[in-house]
Amino acid sequence: MTAQRYSAPLSAAEQSEFVPFLHELLATATAVIQPLFMSGTVVDSKSDASPVTAADRGAEAAMRALIEQRYPAQGIVGEEYGVKAGAGYRWVLDPVDGTRAFITNCFLFGTLIALEREDGAGWRPVLGAIAHPVAGLTLIGHDSEARLHAADGSSRRVHVRACTQLRDATVLATTHWSTGEQRGGPAVERVIRAAKLYRTWGDCFGYFALATRGADLMLDPSLAHWDVAAIVPVVEGAGGRVTAWDGGDPLAQLSLIASAGPLHDEVLALLREGG
Amino acid sequence: MTAQRYSAPLSAAEQSEFVPFLHELLATATAVIQPLFMSGTVVDSKSDASPVTAADRGAEAAMRALIEQRYPAQGIVGEEYGVKAGAGYRWVLDPVDGTRAFITNCFLFGTLIALEREDGAGWRPVLGAIAHPVAGLTLIGHDSEARLHAADGSSRRVHVRACTQLRDATVLATTHWSTGEQRGGPAVERVIRAAKLYRTWGDCFGYFALATRGADLMLDPSLAHWDVAAIVPVVEGAGGRVTAWDGGDPLAQLSLIASAGPLHDEVLALLREGG
Numbered sequence: 001m002t003a004q005r006y007s008a009p010l011s012a013a014e015q016s017e018f019v020p021f022l023h024e025l026l027a028t029a030t031a032v033i034q035p036l037f038m039s040g041t042v043v044d045s046k047s048d049a050s051p052v053t054a055a056d057r058g059a060e061a062a063m064r065a066l067i068e069q070r071y072p073a074q075g076i077v078g079e080e081y082g083v084k085a086g087a088g089y090r091w092v093l094d095p096v097d098g099t100r101a102f103i104t105n106c107f108l109f110g111t112l113i114a115l116e117r118e119d120g121a122g123w124r125p126v127l128g129a130i131a132h133p134v135a136g137l138t139l140i141g142h143d144s145e146a147r148l149h150a151a152d153g154s155s156r157r158v159h160v161r162a163c164t165q166l167r168d169a170t171v172l173a174t175t176h177w178s179t180g181e182q183r184g185g186p187a188v189e190r191v192i193r194a195a196k197l198y199r200t201w202g203d204c205f206g207y208f209a210l211a212t213r214g215a216d217l218m219l220d221p222s223l224a225h226w227d228v229a230a231i232v233p234v235v236e237g238a239g240g241r242v243t244a245w246d247g248g249d250p251l252a253q254l255s256l257i258a259s260a261g262p263l264h265d266e267v268l269a270l271l272r273e274g275g
Numbered sequence: 276m277t278a279q280r281y282s283a284p285l286s287a288a289e290q291s292e293f294v295p296f297l298h299e300l301l302a303t304a305t306a307v308i309q310p311l312f313m314s315g316t317v318v319d320s321k322s323d324a325s326p327v328t329a330a331d332r333g334a335e336a337a338m339r340a341l342i343e344q345r346y347p348a349q350g351i352v353g354e355e356y357g358v359k360a361g362a363g364y365r366w367v368l369d370p371v372d373g374t375r376a377f378i379t380n381c382f383l384f385g386t387l388i389a390l391e392r393e394d395g396a397g398w399r400p401v402l403g404a405i406a407h408p409v410a411g412l413t414l415i416g417h418d419s420e421a422r423l424h425a426a427d428g429s430s431r432r433v434h435v436r437a438c439t440q441l442r443d444a445t446v447l448a449t450t451h452w453s454t455g456e457q458r459g460g461p462a463v464e465r466v467i468r469a470a471k472l473y474r475t476w477g478d479c480f481g482y483f484a485l486a487t488r489g490a491d492l493m494l495d496p497s498l499a500h501w502d503v504a505a506i507v508p509v510v511e512g513a514g515g516r517v518t519a520w521d522g523g524d525p526l527a528q529l530s531l532i533a534s535a536g537p538l539h540d541e542v543l544a545l546l547r548e549g550g
Binding site for chain 1: 315375379472474475476480488490
């Protein structure tokens with residue numbers, strides 16, 4: 001059985017055009033973010049009470065300026081500055097995924113970027129990036145491959161592990177339920193108890209670990225479009241499988257189960273059980 | 276009231292002698308660990324079922340060789356290769372603190388080193404290091420200061436935040452209780468619920484975050500001598516306070532509450548309440 005895929009194929013012409021530009025965007029974001037990390041930068045609260053800093057705002061503003069200069073007709077969707085309508089393609093930006101990590105001096109925050117293409121059925125991601133500036137490591141993925149880029153300019157293909165059952169799996173899941181941010185509840189507990197190793201490292205790092213053979217399953221019961229759009233091409237490019245919590249389209253539902261593949265159905269079944 | 280301190284003072288002569296050697300030890304460990312990170316290195320199980328890799332073993336062996344060459348009369352206590360008796364001073368080594376992080380490709384593992392000095396009452400730590408090789412950041416502390424060293428050779432003094440009450444505090448605590456590794460139980464839940472922000476990032480990173488103003492409280496209900504010995508001089512050097520879970524000597528009890536200082540008694544009181 002071939003699992004449904006949720007990123008659309010990237011053509012060779014698109015790859016030549018947009019992958020170098022994606023690297024430019026990431027370098028632009030990192031140049032803003034890096035000096036603010038561990039600097040004691042002021043933390044403001046957004047309307048949803050989540051924290052935001054000059055790193056989030058400055059990195060997104062710098063990326064938007066670069067996109068508007070290079071591709072003025074294309075759209076932009078950003079966590080901090082909203083939607084700019086456009087045609088054909090749009091760039092989806094989360095300058096600092098894991099702002100709580102960023103303000104806690106934690107190396108696990110990342111920059112997420114997706115390129116989405118308009119087709120008959122709406123927008124689909126064709127290219128995604130998960131960049132961890134402190135580690136100097138960036139994953140870039142599209143339908144047929146995912147590559148890990150190091151700060152020295154080298155890169156290598158990455159692929160998920162061959163993990164076929166949950167009892168052999170390393171499972172990651174965002175944060176801790178006692179904070180009220182994790183809404184998985186008893187269903188997630190069942191998954192965790194069935195796994196070999198569980199850790200709470202979440203945000204985009206969970207998907208980075210999955211794609212680089214550090215983990216086999218990452219769970220996120222609720223997240224934003226700018227997170228899902230970047231993650232889906234990276235995980236699918238690395239040979240993994242993504243679905244929403246109910247097994248459907250994660251871009252429609254904005255929840256995410258990302259796995260090494262063969263164990264995905266076992267996880268879906270456990271999450272479906274009552275409770 | 277001046278809080279009890281658990282690291283002993285480092286003399287200027289000791290600082291000149293041993294701080295450069297500590298940097299040598301850290302460089303030696305990093306040279307072994309770095310190439311094995313994200314390499315899919317084999318994971319073995321120790322007798323207590325905890326994981327161990329060639330990074331743990333190789334880094335400790337390399338550090339022990341360097342110590343035996345330079346200071347043949349001094350003692351060594353290492354997580355992987357045990358105790359070598361010695362006089363005057365001994366080096367306490369945890370080559371990879373957070374082996375589960377290391378094998379999950381997580382940037383939060385670290386190398387811990389302490390120098391302990393023998394006095395009438397036994398061994399006391401006088402110098403400690405928490406090094407995060409992936410981030411290229413190392414904290415070195417002793418009784419009167421803690422410094423953050425970057426990969427480019429620069430360094431700066433660090434100091435804990437002025438956090439006076441738990442309701443303003445960012446709290447970190449090791450892992451997740453559902454794994455059975457966290458034995459804090461309801462007492463820790465009380466602390467977490469009273470805090471401003473809670474995250475599960477643990478291992479030595481929690482103390483790194485505390486010393487660099489990323490967090491205000493780190494809790495570890497159970498850990499090993501090689502962890503506590505390195506952490507105590509770093510946190511005290513950064514102006515923070517450490518005690519065991521019951522308020523006493525963390526080197527005697529092998530549990531650790533490390534805080535920005537003024538909120539410490541409030542935390543001890545919450546942990547002492549029944550349950």
